[in-house]
Amino acid sequence: MVLKAFFPTCCTSADSGLLVGRWVPEQNSAVVLAVVHFPFIPIQVKELLAQVQQASRVGVAVLGTWCHRRQEPEESLGHFLEGLGAIFSHEPWLQLCRERGSKLWSCKVTHRQVPTSPDAPGEDQVMLIFYDQRKVLLSQLHPPTALPDHQAGDATASTRGLAAVFDTVARSEALFRSDRFDEGLVRLSHWQSEGVEASIIVELAKQASGPVCLLFAYLLSLISAASACRVFKLWPLSFICSKLSTCEQLRHRLEQLTFIFSTQKAENASQLMRKANMLVSVLLDVALGLTLLSWLHGKDRIGQLADALVPVADWVAEELQHLLQWLMGAPAGLKMNRALDQVLGRFFLYHIHLWISYIHLMSPFIERILWHMGLSACLGLTVSLSILSDIIALLTFHIYCFYVYGARLYCLKICGLSSLWRLFRGKKWNVLRQRVDSCSYDLDQLFIGTLLFTILVFLLPTTALYYLVFTLLRLLVVTVQGLIHLLVDLTNSLPLYALGLRLCRPYRLSAGVKFQVLEHEAGRPLRLLMQINPLPYNRVVHTYRLPSCGCHPKHSWGSLCRKLFFGELIYPWRQRGEKQD
Amino acid sequence: MEDELTFSDIYGGRLALLRRYYSPSCREFCLSCPRLSLRSLTAVTCSVWLAAYGLFTLFENSMILSAAIFITLIGLLGYLHFVKIDQETLLIIDSLGIQMTSSYASGKESTTFIEMGKVKDVIINEAIYMQKVIYYLCILLNDPMEPNGISQVVPVFQSAKPRLDCLIEVYRSCQEILAHGKATPTSP
Numbered sequence: 028m029v030l031k032a033f034f035p036t037c038c039t040s041a042d043s044g045l046l047v048g049r050w051v052p053e054q055n056s057a058v059v060l061a062v063v064h065f066p067f068i069p070i071q072v073k074e075l076l077a078q079v080q081q082a083s084r085v086g087v088a089v090l091g092t093w094c095h096r097r098q099e100p101e102e103s104l105g106h107f108l109e110g111l112g113a114i115f116s117h118e119p120w121l122q123l124c125r126e127r128g129s130k131l132w133s134c135k136v137t138h139r140q141v142p143t144s145p146d147a148p149g150e151d152q153v154m155l156i157f158y159d160q161r162k163v164l165l166s167q168l169h170p171p172t173a174l175p176d177h178q179a180g181d182a183t184a185s186t187r188g189l190a191a192v193f194d195t196v197a198r199s200e201a202l203f204r205s206d207r208f209d210e211g212l213v214r215l216s217h218w219q220s221e222g223v224e225a226s227i228i229v230e231l232a233k234q235a236s237g238p239v240c241l242l243f244a245y246l247l248s249l250i251s252a253a254s255a256c257r258v259f260k261l262w263p264l265s266f267i268c269s270k271l272s273t274c275e276q277l278r279h280r281l282e283q284l285t286f287i288f289s290t291q292k293a294e295n296a297s298q299l300m301r302k303a304n305m306l307v308s309v310l311l312d313v314a315l316g317l318t319l320l321s322w323l324h325g326k327d328r329i330g331q332l333a334d335a336l337v338p339v340a341d342w343v344a345e346e347l348q349h350l351l352q353w354l355m356g357a358p359a360g361l362k363m364n365r366a367l368d369q370v371l372g373r374f375f376l377y378h379i380h381l382w383i384s385y386i387h388l389m390s391p392f393i394e395r396i397l398w399h400m401g402l403s404a405c406l407g408l409t410v411s412l413s414i415l416s417d418i419i420a421l422l423t424f425h426i427y428c429f430y431v432y433g434a435r436l437y438c439l440k441i442c443g444l445s446s447l448w449r450l451f452r453g454k455k456w457n458v459l460r461q462r463v464d465s466c467s468y469d470l471d472q473l474f475i476g477t478l479l480f481t482i483l484v485f486l487l488p489t490t491a492l493y494y495l496v497f498t499l500l501r502l503l504v505v506t507v508q509g510l511i512h513l514l515v516d517l518t519n520s521l522p523l524y525a526l527g528l529r530l531c532r533p534y535r536l537s538a539g540v541k542f543q544v545l546e547h548e549a550g551r552p553l554r555l556l557m558q559i560n561p562l563p564y565n566r567v568v569h570t571y572r573l574p575s576c577g578c579h580p581k582h583s584w585g586s587l588c589r590k591l592f593f594g595e596l597i598y599p600w601r602q603r604g605e606k607q608d
Numbered sequence: 609m610e611d612e613l614t615f616s617d618i619y620g621g622r623l624a625l626l627r628r629y630y631s632p633s634c635r636e637f638c639l640s641c642p643r644l645s646l647r648s649l650t651a652v653t654c655s656v657w658l659a660a661y662g663l664f665t666l667f668e669n670s671m672i673l674s675a676a677i678f679i680t681l682i683g684l685l686g687y688l689h690f691v692k693i694d695q696e697t698l699l700i701i702d703s704l705g706i707q708m709t710s711s712y713a714s715g716k717e718s719t720t721f722i723e724m725g726k727v728k729d730v731i732i733n734e735a736i737y738m739q740k741v742i743y744y745l746c747i748l749l750n751d752p753m754e755p756n757g758i759s760q761v762v763p764v765f766q767s768a769k770p771r772l773d774c775l776i777e778v779y780r781s782c783q784e785i786l787a788h789g790k791a792t793p794t795s796p
Contacts, residue, residue, distance in 0.1 A: 029633055029702060029703045031703065031704065054703075055703070152631075152633070154633075154634075154701075154703075154704070156704075187723075187725060188723040188725055188726075189723060539720070539721050540721055541707060541709075541719040541721055542699065542701065542704070542707055542721065544628075544630055544634065544636065544699070547630050547631070553630055553631045553633070553634050553701075555701070555704075560719055560720075560721065
């Protein structure tokens, strides 16, 4: 099998020396991590490698020699390099050689052991694969391969394929800590040998994050203790809180903030990404909320809104009154039962009258209330949207009441009709056996049953029409509320940090690798360039989606239609309190 | 070592297959699809603009014309960037894997790499496509659970859709490399 040598691009111009890295026997590949330059003392090199091996649990060893020639091969150097093979024994021993200023490489692999079968080739072919060490170090493969736990001595065969290369480079950070300005005993060449990479801002943030996290964790624990006190568990308050989506959103945000500012360090990369995504999402939310706040509170917009609110409520009530007048007449040319029509119409009209009185009673206080609610925008745009949704629900409460009345009436009627229809055919519903059985009725039972059936059938169009109209209105309100909740959900669950990372540093999130064949000459080893294939955007969103409150409709379209037909009450956006996991 | 052959796709259009033999264990096949024809582009643009002009004479709103121009431009850019594939390449490297690259007309390249450990075999399969029966080359992937099972079938050259003669060429070369890989055992 061809031997694959993974060589870092930063070492292609390094001076001659020893190749240090890890040998993966299952894939017949050698991952070169660094080059040790002359002069060196073999004992110190071995000590350094033992230290690195202990710190990183990666089987780092001397793999071979690297020769970057100036002109003709120097005989002494050649023999010297051969001699090194005896000091650092490694099976197989790799010898890479490059002429300075040209792209021609030559590779030789020697096996110490005599090949067992006579027709196995004495020297293997070598394939050179160049990789960018920094990018491979920082990148994260998706899907993440299950890494063995750190107690197992050497990270071995459970990482299959190219994930082994990524894993090796990522774990060998201890090897890359020294740069050429260090007064160390051994001089190495790797991606950080020109100077260790660090950022002042990141270091400062790391130092500051400790006390800041403690402070916020303390404040958040106070808030959650206050919200968990007994007062909120009493019946009226807990019922209201479970119905309002604002409380749900606030609770969700509190949970997220507690997670972000928890004093435990993130255990693995996915938890770190989750924390970062949540933090960015909260920050963006608050920024948008503050923008909304400044827009609302400037130029007396709250006053304008409050002034417009009562006329809008009045207008809605007036339109409903017109609608009821139309229903009480001959709607769409249908002939209604006059008596029932009048009763229902007057009943609903009285409700609207009550509602308007309440609105007018509240109108002096509306501006104050709106002003205080506007302040809540500083908690985030999602909280404002939830409040908006709740306000819509409150303002259209009368539509909800009408829908419930209409649905209940219609449901009763349908139940009565179905049972009397069964009587009409001589059958009855057997409750014990949950099925329809035949039954012999007396004559007077049949007579009264048929009479009632006729009455109900003739009253059906009226009730059905009222039910239809109010159900449509209710569905309209529910659709509007649903759109707002969808927007809130989107803001809550979009992983903005991961998307930003994919945009600006695509090598950090990788779906795999891609290879490019470099200039090739016959007789020379094949050279490939390995680059990182970034994760596509839809997979980024799918993998790093934050858990949200989840306002998916519980019913499929079929069951929704069935419920509508039979007059059962529908709650398409289930109260989130019951869906907590 | 490079050579170019001409084949045709299932619709009769011309395809060019460029074969590169880098080494006994590494080969590349590059299939170029027919380019975007000026005739179809002109036809689509003219029809869109005629429709827009017709609507303009009906409604007397000049926004329609600017909207039509905008739509044509955005549509063309979107088509070139997301739909029109210029070239499809298959790179097979013994003991590393198989890589498939599609290059779009706008220069975007999308690559998929499958490691050799996951590849079970490369086969030519038949499929019913609209009203035709066509042949296509595909890669069978191993199932980690079942030793003899197949977890996925990955079709190759999906947008070029060459005919059987082209597929046989590619198939032979792939089988040579796969056989070569299976023959030489892992060194101790």
